[in-house]
Amino acid sequence: MISDLPGDLFEDILSRVPAISLKRLRSSCKRWNRLFNNKEFARKHLHKAPKQSFFLTVTKDYYIYLMTINHRGIRSIQSKGELSPIDCERIIISEVFHCDGLLLCTFDNKTRIMLWNSFTGQTSWGIQPFCTSHTYALGSYQESRYGNCSYKILSYKDDSVHEFAIYEINSNSWRILDVVNSNSWWWILDVIPDFKLLYTCTYVSLKGKTYWFASDSKDEQLDMFLVSFDYTTERFGRLSLPFNCPSGFPRDATLSVVSEEKLAVLQHNNTWGKEIWVSNEIDGTNEVSWRKVLTVNDPKRDIWFTIARFLLNEEKKVALCCETCIFNFNTTMKKLYVAGEDNIVNLMDYGETSTLGPIILDYVPSLVQISRSVAKGK
Structure with missing residues (x-):
């Protein structure tokens, strides 16, 4: 045996x-x-x-569902069931971010934070939000002393004044370089970025780093690019995009990951079409290169405005796209559709939603553990 x-x-x-x-x-x-x-x-x-990839989506009633795409016959989306922490009451989800099988969730207008491994059932509610106007990302780093993998949360607000803060999850000690609040458990990063983050709800994690679209803060005429944050060095870096996209039109592109190995970007090439590009495998030592893998024709629609997110199965050359179609200031409609290189588009109405942006994200189950110093669920 x-x-x-x-x-x-x-x-x-x-x-x-x-x-x-x-x-x-x-x-x-x-x-x-x-x-x-x-x-x-x-x-x-x-x-x-x-890596066994699924995708998560948040419904109009703020439930999180584990989903998969059925590629047999007519492509369709299948639910694998609702995900819910065993130790929490009914809550209103604000944001969900995925890194290494861990879900960083903010609730109740970002007044509460939960770190959750939905596969093992571990949760942590012991994280104090930095600011309700901030956005949160999760990343991994190598501890210098033992070489173990640990995690940090990046809290940020990028407008006229840059604000970045770091929360170290796997430690009982806190370092504060610039005290904003005497009771704060956050460490303010000593950085002056030369960029401005664009469309900050479109950001992803790949191999422990976080990636966003950004523009140059000194020259707004330059095309937008990608910015990464390394949680080990706590430094930002730039990556070029495979196409030219004016920084004044950030919603012409969106960002995703492929098989936890590569980045993928989607560009609106015209009113009805999208092109998807995939990077080489990113390991931190090589330069990033891109190749176009798929062109997706949108289903015909009569709408005012859309915000798109997507996931890609590179092997099958199939994309799952999610859009929020805005009809007025109070009503939006989510649309999910699966499209492949055969240009067959399977459209599914997702129903009305009170949230502006659709939430779908790639999810890979893992055994990664939450530090016992903050974990409160098994």
């Missing part, structure tokens, strides 16, 4: 098994259960196991 194998070989084999399959084995024996609770094994599994 596999459980009779030497420890190192046993761990190496299981670290290459997808998370969904491992969950079925967890109750098989105490040895396996202990292994799944081991942080070092969780780190190995994150890097070695095949």
